[in-house]
Amino acid sequence: MSALEDRGAAIGEAARERTVARLAARLSEEVPHAAxxxxxxxxxxxxxxxxxxxRLVWIGSLLK
Structure with missing residues (x-):
């Protein structure tokens, strides 16, 4: 099962990286005055x- 767990971890990490990139891009579009x-x-x-x-206060409260 180790190979299956490794594959699952790799898939999960790739999904996390895509989500972080989408979030950063969306925040840059929506809040241009923020870095x-x-x-x-x-x-x-x-x-x-x-x-x-x-908008940022609301999303921040959900992510903490």
Missing amino acids: VVSDDQGVTVSGRGILRDP
């Missing part, structure tokens, strides 16, 4: 006034 950086840990959004943007 969006994606890396192996996830997506970081920074910038002045982003905590006043209700």
Whole structure:
């Protein structure tokens, strides 16, 4: 079962990477005044006034 588990882990990691890339791209489009950086840990959004943007506060509350 090790090969099957390895394949499942690889599929899951590829899906995570695609999701992180899509999230970063969408955030860049929707919030152009924010700096969006994606890396192996996830997506970081920074910038002045982003905590006043209700869309970012809402999604942040879901992801914490």
